[in-house]
Amino acid sequence: MVWDWLFTYWPQLLYGLWITLVLLVLSMVLGMLLAVPIGLVQVTGPWWLKYPARGFTTFIRGTPLLIQLWLMYYGLGQIFPMIPGLRHSFMWPVLREGFFYAVLAFTLSTAGYEGEVMRGAFLGVPRGELEAARAIGMSPFQVLRRVWLPRALRLVLPTLNGETILQLKSTPLAYTVTVMDLMGATSMIRQDTYRIYEPLIFIAVIYMFITFVITKGFSYLERQVPVKR
């Protein structure tokens, strides 16, 4: 085991860690924001929203994330240059980066998986509470904002820990589309130094540590929510 490369490459690894965390947080937050309407329309929406939402979650959950990522990066990357004017617009520097497609693919993936969880959570809120809210004269939107959504979000809170860890474990895929996350930095180090195991073992430990921190963070968060026992 040789570890002297750590002294040379720690800035890249630190930057890689930062990118990994940004990927994780962005895709979880944006994904959850999308998951709420996707779950909701599957429970109460009109058919022209319900079926597309159901199709979306089925597609996301039934195909490998790697293929989704490549579909975005290579597939959309093939379409975008054909759109007139896009090449010269302010969007182009973003659309050229693998990072954008990684965030897009991971966000949609989270939205698909969490959308299904949110559907169950919306269904899991006791009917009586919604009827009571309606009975005291709340409008449908008020019912959603004051009762239905907060209750559903509390139901999904215990699943979020696992979902976040799963999402963390998916982020290394981004290195296949040139993103310099932890995995990307590691693969660069491996090519530079010809060390096969040490860099991989090193980031394996880092991923385990992040997992540990996430678990601790969520159990703290769950303790903040009052529960009737």
Place this chain on the structure above:
Amino acid sequence: MLRRGTDLGFRMSAWLAKALVLLSWGPAGYGDELFYGALRTIEISVLAYFLGLTIGALGATGKLYGPKWLKELLHGYTTLVRAVPELVLLLLLYYAGTDVVNTMLGGFGKGPIEVNGLAAAVGVLGFVQGAYSTEVIRAAILAIPHGQMEAARAFGMGGPLMARRIILPAMLPFAMPGLANLWLIVTKDSALVSVVGGIAELSLVTKQAAGVTKQYLLLYLVTAFIYLAITLFSNRIFNWLENMTRRGQRKLT
């Protein structure tokens, strides 16, 4: 306006014709390559799944009834595998596995060999699956009502007999949803093998075909739908299996 309409129609039919050629069977298209790639994906998944189940059954037994050191070893295994990204594990185990095999061959005085792509993929995916199966099966065994085991023991059943007659059938209804999920996960995780290469499964075939033809969007979409078809078909089978294991039990609401 009319010209533009026909132009669009013409372009669409030209694209459709190109797509059909691209997906056709034989040397001109990639239909046959994708089909055999999909078969390879299923082959890898089935083998890795059953390897995982074997590890899982042994691991769960060890975790529940084994000596302390074994319990701790297995706890380390399941924690490690479930906290480290599959891709990192895949690369790590792929290189390590190849190394171990070659060191062993070196010990017998034989030169290094290229490790079979299928064996490496199955070994690595099975090892990862094993950790998850261990947990699923362990939880299912723990969910068996205690009285059933006690009754079996009171009848004088030994360990293996009890495992076959009582534990296995009583645990399956609890384990099936988790095991079905693991199957879906392994079919999707098998796509990761394409990052290492070495075996022409669906994702690698698609990557190569897309690289040659530059038809990324079309080929990745087709491949995505092939995976989706595998998933949807598996769902049917597992629903049927779940009903089989639940025969004679009350319906879940």
